[in-house]
Amino acid sequence: MRTLFLQAPSFEGFDGGAGSRYQARREIQSFWYPTWLAQPAALVENSKLIDAPPHRTGLAEVVAQAKDFDLVVLHTSTPSFDSDVKVVEALKAANPALKAGLIGAKVAVQSDESLKDAPVIDFVARNEFDFTIKDVADGRDWSSIQGLSYRNREGVIVHNEERPVMHDMDSLPFVTPVYKRDLVMEKYFIGYLKHPYISFYTGRGCKSRCTFCLWPQTVGGHRYRTRSVGHVIEEVKYVLKAFPQMKELFFDDDTFTDDLPRAEAIAKELGKLGVMWSCNAKANVPRDTLKVLKDNGLRLLLVGYESGNQQILHNIKKGMRVEVAERFTKDCHELGIAIHGTFILGLPGETKETIAETIKFATRINPHTIQVSLAAPYPGTFLYKQALENGWLDARNAELINDNGIQIAPLHYEHLSHTEIFNSVEEFYRKFYFRIPKIASIVGEMVTQPDMMKRRLREGVEFFRFLKERRGASQAA
Structure with a gap:
């Protein structure tokens, strides 16, 4: 057809x-x-x-x-x-x-x-x-x-009956030839990745059991099923020929560092090719592995910290201790690995005090950049089941976004309203970015890297415009 x-x-x-x-x-x-x-x-x-x-x-x-x-x-x-x-x-x-x-x-x-x-x-x-x-x-x-x-x-x-889960991931063809055929790579922007970038998966599934995470609970599963190192590197070689303008390669696996020996093996092959790359990682990668990755082209890790409160991390089955995440982040800073840290507000157990604790945690560990999202109970996740059983989710908020496509705060608790959770996102961004050391760092990046000057200025305009529209949406609600 x-x-x-x-x-x-x-x-x-x-x-x-x-x-x-x-x-x-x-x-x-x-x-x-x-x-x-x-x-x-x-x-x-x-x-x-x-x-x-x-x-x-x-x-x-x-x-x-x-x-x-x-x-x-x-x-x-x-x-x-x-x-x-x-x-x-x-x-x-x-x-x-x-x-x-x-x-x-x-x-x-x-x-x-x-x-x-x-x-x-x-x-x-x-x-x-x-x-x-x-x-x-x-x-x-x-x-x-x-x-x-x-x-x-x-x-x-x-x-019809279920389709068995795939185990031979090398049986899947490369996706990047489809990118080459049908997409314009310059149209794809991610704020923390160099532009233009390419991303693809080297495996599916994630060992972690985070209650909110969408893909492992709905499509990928909790076993990390991977392509062979050789298969991955062959696609990388294709990318280098097909997209000579690529500035960075991103591995979009839920947690690329779930298999440390394999991550190191892929890194060593990337090092031979001179590729600059980044990936998703959990905040528990040992320093020795981080050094191998860094020495072979790793530039940035996307890390889901989610919260700075240990009880909330337990509540969402993150399987992470705050002090481990802090030590990991310190290792990355010392090795010169940039971090884009992601945080979620409104998870079960959230209070005004835990929000303040997470903001302080983020400013203390100081990732290069951050993204602050609102807890989103997608159908099929344990968080969705919890939200329905406990009355945290109203039917009017079940679509997770407003009429302009902006993420809303769908969950509420007896002690914390939708509006309080929603407004805490802007507070988080302001307290993290509007610090003299962070401003100095961003300005220094712009001065020393001319290609970043225009980009950061554009992103700044977009950021403030977004916050203004977000405030308007909050007032309308």
């Missing part, structure tokens, strides 16, 4: 892509590669991938291409579901014969609800959907396809 893979048009600046962990507009313009769409696209011959938001591709432009395809597959999410369904309606109005399916964590765990809520959708692919979509595109009878939920000719919803 002629197949279109689509990240649909949405809010201006909305990073809802098949690779983004929180689907929302960011403080500064950010776009992740649509890796979860590119993977099945790499399996389907003569397919096409349209990633509308970063390319500013409007609905009319997408609809105009609808007649060229037999099948459209959209990545969707809890925040973008209603908008994505409207896009499918428009595509089918232009091409009534078009079959439409959805992939993503939302439909992986709410397959029945999603099909009932959206009669225009023909099928959804649950869990690990790569080969499920290939089977559909290859024209196999839907009743024989594992992992597929669909509407049959009588309009009855059918759920």
Whole structure:
């Protein structure tokens, strides 16, 4: 079947892509590669991938291409579901014969609800959907396809048996040739990565059991299933030839450092190639490993600290002690490894006092940059189950974003309101960034690195504009 893979048009600046962990507009313009769409696209011959938001591709432009395809597959999410369904309606109005399916964590765990809520959708692919979509595109009878939920000719919803979890990760083709074919790499920005960058996965799954984390609980699982070192390096070599303008390579695995010997082995091969790279890491990597990674091209680690309060870390099953995270961060500073630290406000056990404690923790350990998110109870996560059972989540906040695509504070507690949690994000940013040492550090970076001057100024304008719009949203609520 002629197949279109689509990240649909949405809010201006909305990073809802098949690779983004929180689907929302960011403080500064950010776009992740649509890796979860590119993977099945790499399996389907003569397919096409349209990633509308970063390319500013409007609905009319997408609809105009609808007649060229037999099948459209959209990545969707809890925040973008209603908008994505409207896009499918428009595509089918232009091409009534078009079959439409959805992939993503939302439909992986709410397959029945999603099909009932959206009669225009023909099928959804649950869990690990790569080969499920290939089977559909290859024209196999839907009743024989594992992992597929669909509407049959009588309009009855059918759920086929589960598809076994993949273990031979080298059986998946590279995603980066799809990037080269269909995407413009310069359209992808992440504030803490050098531009332009490339990102892809070297494995799926995460050993950690964090109650809020989306991908391991819905698609990836808690076993870290990895590609071989040689397979990863072959894709890196392809990237170096296909994207000579790349400034940085990012490994988007949930926790690249879950397998330390493998991480070191990949790093040593990257060192031979002279690649500058970054990855996701847990704040417990030993100093000896950090040094190996740094000596072989590692520039930055993206680290989920989440909170500076030990009880909250226990509540979310983070499996991390505050003093271990502090020692790890000190090691990174001494070795010259930059850190982008991520924090979450509004997790179970949060109070005004724990918010203040986390802000003090962040300023004390002083990552190079930070991102502050609001606790988001996505369906399929343990946090979502907790929130429903304890009455922390209201139905009116279940979509996790407001009408402008900005992340809201969906959870509330007896002692802490939505508004108090929402407003604490701006307080966090101001107390972290509006310190003389941090301002001096940013100015020094801009002066010593001319290419950063224009970028940081643009990001500053975007940041303050975002905070202003965010305050307006709070007042309207």
